[in-house]
Amino acid sequence: MADVKPGMTAKDYSRQLTKAYYEGAKHARENGKFIAYTTAVSPAELFYAHDVIPIYPENHSVMMITHRMTAELSESIERKGYTSHLCAYARSDLGFRELHKSPIGGIPDPDFLLACNAQCFTLTKWFEVLARRYNVPLFVFDTPQFIRDKKAREEIITYVEEQIYEMIESLETLTGKKFDFDRLKEVLEYSRQASILYKTYLDMASYKPSPISIFDALINMAITVYLRGTPEAVQFYRLLVDEVMENKVKKGIGVIENEKYRLYWENLPIWFKFKDHFNFLASYGAVILSSLYVHAWSYDFDPSNPVRTLAENYASVFSNVEMEERAQMALDLFNRYSLNGNFMFLNRSCKAVSFAIHELRDIITEKTGIPALVFESDMGDPRFYSESQIRTRLEAYLETLDQLAFEKMRQF
């Protein structure tokens, strides 16, 4: 795709990679390549190993959301009978297919669809709509809940492994080409390295003050979502980690001044508001540092055993484990990053991440003693976002933290 040129920042490189990626997709057919739509958490390595271009409608939907196009797109499909209660990604995407409006000129039509339900069930139904529309195969990559039973886990992994072989067969049918397992190992090695570097980057939130916020993580995670498995993703995260280390960590510069509150964020972000939220919170000395969501792409691959490692990593993502285990994953972030506040966003768009949030809160609050703010809105649809109500609640929560800190100080 492209190498890092001298003097290039991570941001420049990311832009160049993104541009090249979408250009490549646009001209895929001229170059005799196939396009597969896939879900953000899915064994996309199989596509890179087989020279099929993976496209992520979710990423495209985020672009439409941040360009404030979702209400218009959604209304166009609500007129067709879809309800406004569906996922805002799905509504933006289906709306794009009605109105052909997109901030990047759209994404090409698919030849193949892969939906992995470790991430959510919604995607399988959304992609089912697309499968009918384009009359292309849909492969539902089924990952049963990764329950905490050793024997069940072994069996789940076997089932997922069997599906990886089925998926390979489907790709061979699509392209007429034999699948190359050596190439898969190579791709997985790139994914492994990119994941380690991405995690190193996320873990920089443990510095005090933190050189990164979740908002940086949300922007920089895009490359691992759609380019993991490529050498460029490795180069990007190496550049990014070095840059933050040199420019921020070594100089002790935090992402905000006077950092007082280091916050956890549960769920996906409110995409069209996250910059506003960052600025608003910064004025209170508060910064959101992490979430399980951004860690969903912190994989731990073993390329020597490619099928097994794909099965293990994609079945065990945070959205597919039992709530007690998910709470442990979140608590680990609280410990590692010394978090002292907890925003729990009940996202109307995302049932997969939002339901059982009260059970999750109970465990986290009990273990940390930190109060949590649970509030409801939507990650992508401004029609379900109430600015004054949410600001008031965030303010009230920060005041509570202030009060608790004051009382704690008085006790000493």
Add this chain to the structure above:
Amino acid sequence: MGKEKILKDIQDIATDPFAYIKAKKVAGKKAIGSPLADVPAEMVHAAGFLPVTILGTNEPIVKAGAHLPDNACSLARSNLELVLNYRKDTFDGFVFPQVCDTTQHLSDIWRMTIPADFFASFLIPRQVDRKSAKTWFYRETLRLREQLSGFAGAPVTDAALRESFRFYNEVRALLRELYGHKRAFPGTISNREMFDLIRASLFMDPADLIPLLKAFKKEMTEEKEEKRLLPVVLSGIAVEPMQLLNILDDLGVNVVGDELIVGSRMIENDVSENGDPVEALTARHFAKSPYSPIRDRGTRLYDHLVTLVEQTRPAGVIYFHIKFCESQDYDLPDLKQVMREKEMPMIVLDTEYQSVTRAQTKTRLEAFVESLYGERENG
């Protein structure tokens, strides 16, 4: 016993099964509850328990709202309310299936909130279009067998399983016969009655139900003069509240076919009484008609309704949409399109378990049925 008395006995249980379940518990049976979706009742029965399908409550939501937000599907909230509040002492354990995001999380909430001596997740495949799904269903059913054996304190034997297959096959065969009779002789069994019979089979021990169904069957007569009822097909997951079926009866329509989950899908296939019993349960699972959350082969989800309509030739289709069931939400626009292309009138009713005022639904149904009569007369 006359027809009315037999029917009343069954309908009483179908409407409110809890007195029956309590009596079984007093007699020493443990009740194992499962929310809707493909838990093999035969396996639970063979382990010596009373399998009960949990079908929600029409009583108000009081406690479930603190656990599941209001955009969770009405069936999920209503199921949770039932066990958290109204019937918290009924069940000794649960076998919990997962088919979508809501049921997956409901499983967590349930396990963490409802005290029970036994809880087993039954992780059915959420695709049925590839070989791996069959292998997985087989293994998961074996795992369920082991867990139930553990709770029962004795292994679930092949012989016990085959015995349960015989019982459940007989119930299904009787219900199919009665449904066939209803189709052939409109008016002999009302819509509400037929679905109450099916519903009772989800709560009752087959040993108790079979004699009642047999006695009821004996009372059936072949009406010489066919009542002029309008034939319709029902689609969706469940008809709730059940009183909607009474409305259909009042409007003079006869259900001649359905693809409801609490309906024909429960009774359409039997389990083979020969060979490996777990293999037989697996074969039955894969012979079932489509279920919205489970990824089926190609466009089978739609083709199934088209075939049903072609076979039963109804005047129209009534689709019951459970409020906030997102799986159905995704299906509906294309399903409507398919029916339009077939020139088959279809109405979609948004239903809610806690809906006490059915006036609007009734008005819409009346208008729909009137239009069907109109079309029939003109056509």
